[in-house]
Amino acid sequence: MKLFILVCVLGLSLAANPRLQKMEEMLNDLTRQLVSQQFYVEERIRSDGDSGIKQVRRLSAGTDSFNSETTSAIHSHPNYKDVIGFGEVNAVLNGVEFRTRHNDYSLEMPSLHKANYHLTEKIPYPQVPPSVTAKHTVPEQIAEMKEYFRAFRLQNSTIRNYKPYFKPVLCYMEGNWEWDTKHLHEPFHSETHHLDAMDYDNLADKVRLMSYTGMNDLHEDLAFLPKKIMDIDSNGKPRYAQWIYRILCNPIHSDVPLKVFKPIDDVAFRVTRKYNMSTYSRTEEARFTVAASANQAEFDEHEGYGKFEDRAYAKGLLDSLMHGVPGANNYRGGQHDTEFNHTALVAGEGRDRPENTARYHREYKLHHGMQINQRGFSDSNLWMAQNHQNKVASVILRSCKTVGTLKTNCTSTTEKFSYAIPLEIIYLNPLHSWNPYNLDMKNESEVTENGRKGDSHNANLAYKGISTLHFYQTPVEFFGNVPGQDVGVLDPKGAIHRVMASGIQTILPKIPGVGEVRQRWPIYPLHREGDSVGKEADALLEMLNHMSSMSPIFQEPATQGKHETVQPDLHFRLTSSHMNPLDRHDHEFFVPATDWEQLLKNDVWVHVLTAPTEGENQESHSHSLQIRLDKHTHKPIIQKCDDQNGKCWDGHTDFEQVTFHEF
Missing domain, CATH: 2.40.128 (Lipocalin)
Structure with missing residues (x-):
C-alpha cells in the first residue's frame, strides 16, 4: 500500500514537472513532423506523374534499355475457370506508391445487395445462345457458335445478335488506407496467389529482406504496402493506417463497341520486336485508350478498331464507365460530398444535381458555375469514391474560431475516400458456359486421380471430367485442331473427347472462318504519362510517327531518301x-x-x-x-x-x- 501511494505521488510530481511536459510537447511535434514528411513524399510522387502503373518485374535485359520489359503485366491462364492473369507491378494511386504481389485476380464484383466492407460476389458468365443449343450435333453447334464470334469480330448484328452473349466487364485496381494495421487479410481473391505473411509487420520485414538481398520470392506472394501515421488523437497519440489494394471487375450493362479502342504506341517494345503498329496492336502486350465517345471513332472493319482524331476533352466514355463502379460502400451505398459547405454536383449538366460521390469519378462542379473541377491537383487518372466504412482511415480537419485567447465554435470534418484506376475491359463470351459434351464439373483430385494428365488417346490417362483448375470443354474443332493445346477428357459415359481451354484469354486461338478475336483490352494508365517529360516524349513520338501530316510543326522539314526496312x-x-x-x-x-x-x-x-x-x-x-x-x-x-x-x-x-x- 505504501509503495502504491509512493508511485502515485511520484507520478503526480512528474506530471507537474515542466521538463516532462516539454518532452511531451516535443514528442507531439515530432509526430506531427512525421505526418508532414509522409505527406511531402506523397506530394512529391503526385507531382512526378499520374496515378497508374509504374513498373513491372524485369525478366530480361539487352544492349539497350528498351530491351527489358516495359509495362505489360497481363498474361493468360485459360485452363483456369476464374483466373485472369495479371503479374506483379509497381503502382501509384493518388501519390501512394506500392508494389503488388502476383495478382492473377478472379472475376468478382462488389456486393449487389449489402454495403459490408469488401464484400464481393461472382460475376456470372453469359449464357449459350439458344440457336446453338438447339442444334442436335456437336459439329452443328460449332458451326452456329462460330457465326456469333464472326458477328462479334465484325461488330455486325445482322450476322447474329451477338450483344446479349458478349458481355463487357470493366476491371480496375482500387486502393485505400485502413485503420487496422495488425491483422493481415486478403483484400481480393486469387486462385493461385496470396499474401504470404503472418501480419502486416511480418510482410514488411519480408519485403525489406527481399529488397536488401535482391532476391525474388519464389511464389511471388509478397507485396510492399506502406503504413503511415494517419492522424493524432486529442491525447497526442498517433493513429496508424495501412495501405491496401484490390482488383475487382464491374459488369457494363450496355454494349461497348470495339471501335472505341485506340492503340497506345509502345515504341520501346516495337523497336525491340521490329513491329509496326498494325502487328503490335495484335499482340498480348498492346495497350489501348478509350475514345472520348463512341461517336468519335470511325469504324474500320478491316482493322477491327476505330480510327481517331486526337483531341482534348473534359468528360468522356471512360468517365461514364468508371462512374458505374462503386467504392467501398458497394452498389447499395450512395453518398454526397459536402465539404467546406459546398456540394459536389454532376459535371457536364446544365442543371444542378448532386454527384453520387460513392461512385468513382474524377470531375465535378460546384453550384457557383458551369466550370468542371478535377479531383487532385494534376492527375489525369485519379478516380475517387467516397464511403462511410468504419475500417477506412479518414482525414479529420479540426477548426475553431478564436475569440481573444479562447477557441469557440469548434467543428471537425471527416472524409473517407478510396482511389481507383481502370485496368482492362474484358468481353465475356459463350465459351465459358458452352459444354457440348456435357462434361462433369468435379473436384481437382477426381479429375487428375491416378496420374491422369489429359491424354487424348488413352482413357486411363485422360482427365476424368473438368474442374475449376482444369477447365477444358471447348471442342478442339472450334479452333481448328491447334497442335499441342488440346487435352483428352472423359464424359460421364467414359468416352474421350478432345477439348481445349475455355477460360479467359487475351487473344483467342485463330478460329477458322472467323480469325483471331481479342477478349482482353488493356486500358491501364501509366504513371509516367503525367510527367511533363513524358508528355513531351509522347508528343515527339506522335510527330515522328506522322511526319508527313505533322510537317508544319517541324522547324526544318524532314529529309526523304533511300533507307533499308528492318524486318x-x-x-x-x-x-x-x-x-x-x-x-x-x-x-x-x-x-x-x-x-x-x-x-x-x-x-x-x-x-x-x-x-x-x-x-x-x-x-x-x-x-x-x-x-x-x-x-x-x-x-x-x-x-x-x-x-x-x-x-x-x-x-x-x-x-x-x-x-x-x-x-
Missing part, C-alpha cells in the same frame, strides 16, 4: 509439355530476323531465352536454347536446352512458328 523478329512457341511434376504448359521466344537468316544460310547456331511460362500449378521458369539446322532434314531444331542435348528438362523437344493474322 520484324520471328515469333516461336515451344510445343506443349506436361512432364511431372509440372502441368501442361508452353513457352514463347523471339529470334531477330538477321540471326534467323544467318542460321538458314550459314548453318550457325542461334542462342535465345524463352519467356517464363504461365502454366497451371508449376512455378514460372524459362529455358536457354541453342537452335541450329538439322544436318539431314535441314530443318531448324533445338540443339541444346539448358545445356541438355535436344530436349528440355521438362519435356519440350520441338517448336513452331507463331504468325499474326488479321482480326
